[in-house]
Amino acid sequence: MIPDAWDIELREGALTVARHLIETGCVRYDPHHLCRHGSGLVSPVHLEGRRLLSYPAARNEILDFAVRMIEQEVGGRELDAIAAGEGAGVPWATLIADRLDLPFVFVRKEAPEGEQEYKHRIEGRVEPGWRVLLVEQLAADGHRKARFAQPLKEAGCDVRDVFVLFQYGIFDEIHEHLAPLGITMHALATWWDVLEVVNRGHYLDGEAQGEIHAFLHDPKRWTAEHQEKRGRHKVA
Template identity: 65%
Template sequence: MIPEPWDIESRRNAMQTAQWLLETGAVRYDPQNPCRHGSGLVSPLHVEGRLLLSHPGTRGGVIRLALRMIEEEVTDARLDAVAAAEGAGVPFATLIADRLGLPLVFVRKEGREPCSYKDRLEGPVEPGWNLLLVEQLATDGHRKARFAEPLTQAGCRVAHAFVLFQYGIFDAIHDHLAKLGITLHALCTWWDILDAAAAGHFLDARAQAEIEAFLADPRRWTADHTTRSASNAA
């Protein structure tokens, strides 16, 4: 089967994004101090996309790819605003909203105390608006559901979410987002980073093999390393 031109471009953009993440040190491999997720799984890999922002050329390149993806894939309705999910994705949401000339609103997973009257949504929105939810990354999608909740309660439609990076290994993400009618758009996945790391020799053979083992079966990798950590502590 001959790939479509957009599929080829999407793959090229994914590899470029992965290379930028590796070159800027945004990807950290540390199996001794695994990253813990809300799902209970642990990962030997960490991504800190904010490091991209320190490099003007790379920052501009990532935003150009993001805008191209949004233009090509978010076509079912005109966007009225960009919603920035609290956390590391806020600067990316700000840049995207600025380039699109759209209002920017902020949304939290939980209400703030003691100022609960501010609740979880900051910024004016109108019932019927179509919002693009922007965050730095996606694992299994459960965070997106919590961020979308106050937006839909305000009468807005959230049919699309954009992230710089998604794990690409958690099937549950489709279940979580499909129930909400949200389509996820991501510039790259761990598989793209693994391919880019191999092509650019960013990791040695041992690290490459360990990452492949995690990606192939994250639950087993979690079980093995949780048991190992418990044994070492004892």
């Protein structure tokens, strides 16, 4: 099958995003301080997308690509608002809402309790029937995305897409969490794109590349082996 123009642009864009993540220091390999995921897995690589916000050139190029993907895969002109869950995705969602000239909506992790009647789970203007795009910084297993999409759906919003800068691309559970809600995930790049750029540019030595490769291909096995090693070390 011959790739069309968007497929080619999508691939080139993913590698560009991955390169920006690496060169701005968002990707950190640290086998001595493992990254712990909510699923219980651990990995030797960390990703901190907030650092990208400090680099205007990289930030703007990524935003250009983000808007292009939203227009191609989501239908930017059909959207009524951009939403973000409480956390690291807020600045990116705000910037994208500004680019698309759309309202921005903030979703809290939990509904406010007690006497905080002036606060709501959803802050901002939403109307029943509005098509809302949920924008986040990254996605692992999709559990958090489903958690933020649910109150929007309960408010009568049409939430059928989630857009993230970065998706791990290794957790099958993401489909289990989002498919029942009728939500499709869209991501600019994954760990596989980062690994390809690392391999091309020799950003890390062979040992580091091998460990990352081993984790991505079987994260459960990598976790089990390294937790066992840490356990033996503690006993000693």
